[in-house]
Amino acid sequence: MTATTASASPTAPSPAALHDPVIGWFGEHARDLxxxxxxxxxxxxxxxxxxxxxxxxxxxxxxxxxxxxxxxxxxxxxxxxxxxxxxxxxxxxxxxxxxxxxxxxxxxxxxxxxxxxxxxxxxxxxxxxxxxxxxxxxxxAYGQRHAVLDTNVRRVFARAVTGVQYPPNATTAAERKLARSLLPEDEQTAARWAAASMELGALVCTAKNEDCSRCPISAQCAWRLAGKPAHEGPPRRGQTYAGTDRQVRGKLLAVLREAVEPVPQAVLDAVWDEPVQRARALDGLVADGLVEPLANGVYRLPHTSVT
DNA sequence: TAAGCGTGGCT
DNA sequence: TAGCCAAGCTT
Structure with missing residues (x-):
């Protein structure tokens, strides 16, 4: 077996030591959404x-x-x-x-x-x-017992339990196993824990500038106890945007969203100079079902019914 | 498995 | 300023 980044640190807290403080903190600080x-x-x-x-x-x-x-x-x-x-x-x-x-x-x-x-x-x-x-x-919505593994929860577990700054790029089997092992037995408590651990990652244990002084489990956090070592390994995949097809698609769709009437090709052509990329972006939108081509080179948002 | 897919606020 | 980042899904 290869080493897994989701294995518990030697100083990892027990599940029970995490549930009460995090759920209690949630009761005090949860946003009213x-x-x-x-x-x-x-x-x-x-x-x-x-x-x-x-x-x-x-x-x-x-x-x-x-x-x-x-x-x-x-x-x-x-x-x-x-x-x-x-x-x-x-x-x-x-x-x-x-x-x-x-x-x-x-x-x-x-x-x-x-x-x-x-x-x-x-x-x-x-x-x-x-x-x-x-x-x-x-x-x-239904109060069921499930491991809810979003980017916030993954980061909280990576730090508090595994002792590293960031989780892996993609969710691993080891993370799922860890999340299941931390899930409270009681259904209602499990649902509360899911929301609470997520909120902690969103508000306190953030990707950058985490605030350990406001964290209910800072005393038990494996990452903090290890001296908060910096992330090792491959850099996290960045997103490029400027000049990509995504940017062109966004510009094209913005025109169509705001148009009441179907839009002529010439109007869409005005959003991007490079014709090959522009055509590729429009074709992609049509292929995705986000844009509907009509006759005579006119386009609109889809009116098709889903079958 | 890794790339593609929008947008805007923040540092 | 130019990345970096924000409760992922699909192929």
């Missing part, structure tokens, strides 16, 4: 999880409120063209999420009687829902 209120329901939780994938809370808040007011139930969204979801997504980024959320709403309406399924496997089968989101919805 709309998707955490009882009235949000499972649909509100699910919408928030889609929007929060790779996107900060502050930018999600206004779009979330607008979305839930317009489409209070999955069937309300499913009844609209997918392009309306893309338009309402605004500038949250990664607009394929809007398409997938719309597709999930259609599937929920058709297969689950309009109610967000509580079963983990059923959630996982919906478009746009992967390992993390399925566990998050099952845990946050």
């Amino acid at each position: 709309p998707w955490r209120r009882p009235e949000a329901g499972a649909w509100g939780v699910m919408v928030s999880e889609f929007m929060l994938q790779q996107t900060p809370v502050s930018r999600v808040l206004p779009v979330y409120e607008h979305w839930l007011a317009r489409w209070p139930r999955p069937a309300d969204l499913a009844a609209e063209p997918s392009g309306e979801a893309v338009r309402a997504w605004g500038r949250l980024g990664y607009p394929r999420r809007a398409l997938r959320l719309h597709g999930a709403a259609v599937a929920i309406t058709e297969r689950h009687g309009g109610d967000v399924p509580a079963d983990h496997a059923h959630l996982l089968a919906l478009p746009g829902i992967g390992e993390y989101t399925a566990a998050a919805v099952a845990s946050f």
Whole structure:
């Protein structure tokens, strides 16, 4: 066996030594977010999880409120063209999420009687829902016992238990095993723990400028006890953006989002000088179902119904 | 498994 | 200033 970065440090705290302080801290410091209120329901939780994938809370808040007011139930969204979801997504980024959320709403309406399924496997089968989101919805909306492994939780575990600054680039089997071993037995406590450990990573045990003076488990944290050694190993993969197809796609879609009428090719051509890359970006958007080509070189957001 | 996929605020 | 970073999913 190769050494695993998720193995416990010699000074790793026991699970029981972590649960009470972190859950207690959460009770005092949890943010009052709309998707955490009882009235949000499972649909509100699910919408928030889609929007929060790779996107900060502050930018999600206004779009979330607008979305839930317009489409209070999955069937309300499913009844609209997918392009309306893309338009309402605004500038949250990664607009394929809007398409997938719309597709999930259609599937929920058709297969689950309009109610967000509580079963983990059923959630996982919906478009746009992967390992993390399925566990998050099952845990946050339905109070179930699941290991909820997002980037915040992975970082908290890497530090507090494993004793390193950052988790691996991709989630490993060792991390999943560790997360399961730390999960409280009691279902309600497990759900509380999932939300609390995540919030700790989001507010205190942040990627940069972590504030150990505000951390409820700083006395037991393996990384801190080791002297907070700097990250070793391969650098974490950075994201390039300027000059990429992604940037061109973003510019093209921004024009179409704000247009009421279908947009002529010439208007789209104005957003980017380089014709080969511009064409490739537009073709990609069409292939992804984010843009619908009409006759005569005119484009719009998709009006197609999902089948 | 690693690359592709948006956007904007922060340091 | 120019990266770095933010509750991932899909192929």
